[in-house]
Amino acid sequence: MVVLTTSTNKQNTFSLSIFPIPKEKGMEIDGEDSKIRGQYAGYMEEIRAVTWDENGMRYTIMMEQPDLTLEKMRQLTESMHLSSNK
Numbered sequence: 001m002v003v004l005t006t007s008t009n010k011q012n013t014f015s016l017s018i019f020p021i022p023k024e025k026g027m028e029i030d031g032e033d034s035k036i037r038g039q040y041a042g043y044m045e046e047i048r049a050v051t052w053d054e055n056g057m058r059y060t061i062m063m064e065q066p067d068l069t070l071e072k073m074r075q076l077t078e079s080m081h082l083s084s085n086k
Contacts, residue, residue, distance in 0.1 A: 014061050014068065015062045017059070019058055020058070022058065029052065029058075031051075031052075048064075
């Protein structure tokens, strides 16, 4: 699992977790009406988290900054890309 946290003004903006898609029954994403990066996504309003599967990995973003909207988070995900130290 990879966890990335971004901060502005000493306040976390969001946390991103990345791990292999769980194979267990009941771990499917419930979110057929919402998409992130072209993939079906689920949103848990209670904890302000959005989850989607992409290229064999599950991505979960927890929005920690109170004024960060779901729409702004969608926009931020579109500019995310894998990086490498190579």
